[in-house]
Amino acid sequence: MTIQWYPGHIAKAEKALKEQLKRVDVVLEVRDARIPSSTALLLAHPQVPEWVGDKGRVLVLNRQDMISRQVQTLWAEWFAAQGSAVYFTNAKLGKGIKVLAAAATAAGAAMNQRRRDRGMLPRPVRAVAIGFPNVGKSALINRLLGRRVVESAARPGVTRQLRWVRISKEIELLDAPGVIPAKLDDRDAAFKLAICDDIGQASYDNQLVAAELVELLKQLDDEVNSLDAVRGRYELDPREIAGDEYLQALAQLRYQGDVERTARQLLTDFRKGQLGAHGLELPPPIQT
Ligand SMILES: Nc1nc2c(ncn2[C@@H]2O[C@H](COP(=O)(O)OP(=O)(O)OP(=O)(O)O)[C@@H](O)[C@H]2O)c(=O)[nH]1
Ligand SMILES: [Mg+2]
The missing domain is CATH 3.40.50.300 (P-loop containing nucleotide triphosphate hydrolases)
Known part of the structure; x- marks a missing residue:
């Protein structure tokens, strides 16, 4: 993206x-x-x-x-x-x-x-x-x-x-108003900006972004960035399935199959901090 x-x-x-x-x-x-x-x-x-x-x-x-x-x-x-x-x-x-x-x-x-x-x-x-x-x-x-x-x-x-x-x-x-570069070439950065709502809504697809959020949370799952709040909130464990499949499954379970609504809900919950505290980016290792 x-x-x-x-x-x-x-x-x-x-x-x-x-x-x-x-x-x-x-x-x-x-x-x-x-x-x-x-x-x-x-x-x-x-x-x-x-x-x-x-x-x-x-x-x-x-x-x-x-x-x-x-x-x-x-x-x-x-x-x-x-x-x-x-x-x-x-x-x-x-x-x-x-x-x-x-x-x-x-x-x-x-x-x-x-x-x-x-x-x-x-x-x-x-x-x-x-x-x-x-x-x-x-x-x-x-x-x-x-x-x-x-x-x-x-x-x-x-x-x-x-x-x-x-x-x-x-x-x-x-x-001053928020500023963005005219073009965002870095795919990962673009997704993270969208996930965190640090760029305008008009610029991305909620379902792609929500699926990426699930993928990211899975990758980060450890003692620092735990998935517990996600599992607790939706009663559906994302660990075994891909982000887009999770979205589909959650839509079936909770939102009458409405995947767009599910994507928006996931993003809103994340942005309100209801999925726990998540640093989506960690610093590179310190060179000594
Ligand atoms: N949880 C949390 N929310 C914050 C924090 N700082 C700001 N917010 C909320 O984030 C939202 C955006 O804040 P703004 O101050 O409008 O952000 P901005 O950078 O001026 O945004 P633009 O003017 O659109 O570029 C508001 O709802 C704030 O209450 C923070 O440290 N923690
Ligand atoms: Mg402002």
């Missing part, structure tokens, strides 16, 4: 983002903690790295609550071994927000030092949250502000306009 889907509003938003990035000191790169590799916008998008240039960067893995402690530790260790700081957040409940705000302010401190060196007064650090759709950028901004100012909801493509908000005398934040 290659995804070639690029709605007009994203093209428009990208143009505005490129313009606004000129005014920005710090980039908060927000990723989905369930799929930190597939939501690495700066690696996936051909132009974004150029727009970001040498601005301060803060890496955020949001949706911390949707992965297990063990998976979080694996990623934290991996990023530490790369020499990168990483901030885990739960923007829904407001966890990890204070340290993130401090990191963003610190990443912009160099800018004010340069201003002082030139005899200019300091100004607030300007930071932007960028990432794929629906990873939680707006929720994070609301948490950083301490109140609900920008719209945030459980579907991709909620933020349509770029919007600056002032957090404090130290920092101003820009909420």
Whole structure:
């Protein structure tokens, strides 16, 4: 499954983002903690790295609550071994927000030092949250502000306009729409983005994506990513059969043979965390 889907509003938003990035000191790169590799916008998008240039960067893995402690530790260790700081957040409940705000302010401190060196007064650090759709950028901004100012909801493509908000005398934040590359060639990444709802619904087939979800959960089944919640919820064990067969069987058992409805239900349950905490991507082994 290659995804070639690029709605007009994203093209428009990208143009505005490129313009606004000129005014920005710090980039908060927000990723989905369930799929930190597939939501690495700066690696996936051909132009974004150029727009970001040498601005301060803060890496955020949001949706911390949707992965297990063990998976979080694996990623934290991996990023530490790369020499990168990483901030885990739960923007829904407001966890990890204070340290993130401090990191963003610190990443912009160099800018004010340069201003002082030139005899200019300091100004607030300007930071932007960028990432794929629906990873939680707006929720994070609301948490950083301490109140609900920008719209945030459980579907991709909620933020349509770029919007600056002032957090404090130290920092101003820009909420930007989710960005996607014009073409997603990496089949596995495309599936995972669809599974996690980090790309628009219009771009994929629910049944293919749900079958892939079952396959992925089967592959990952171990003490870190257990299938117990899936088995418990549907009373049907996916271990012995292929993902698409599971979908068919579940449709017969529960949904009067309606496979499309079954696929949507599986995806919804997964996205609501009702199939348990699943890190769909684990870091590569650390080279020592
Ligand atoms: N469980 C959980 N849900 C989260 C978290 N962060 C955000 N959400 C939810 O995810 C949904 C999407 O959040 P948004 O803030 O709208 O995401 P966004 O990245 O701004 O999305 P676009 O504007 O569409 O690009 C909302 O329903 C949030 O409540 C989190 O850490 N954990
Ligand atoms: Mg948003």
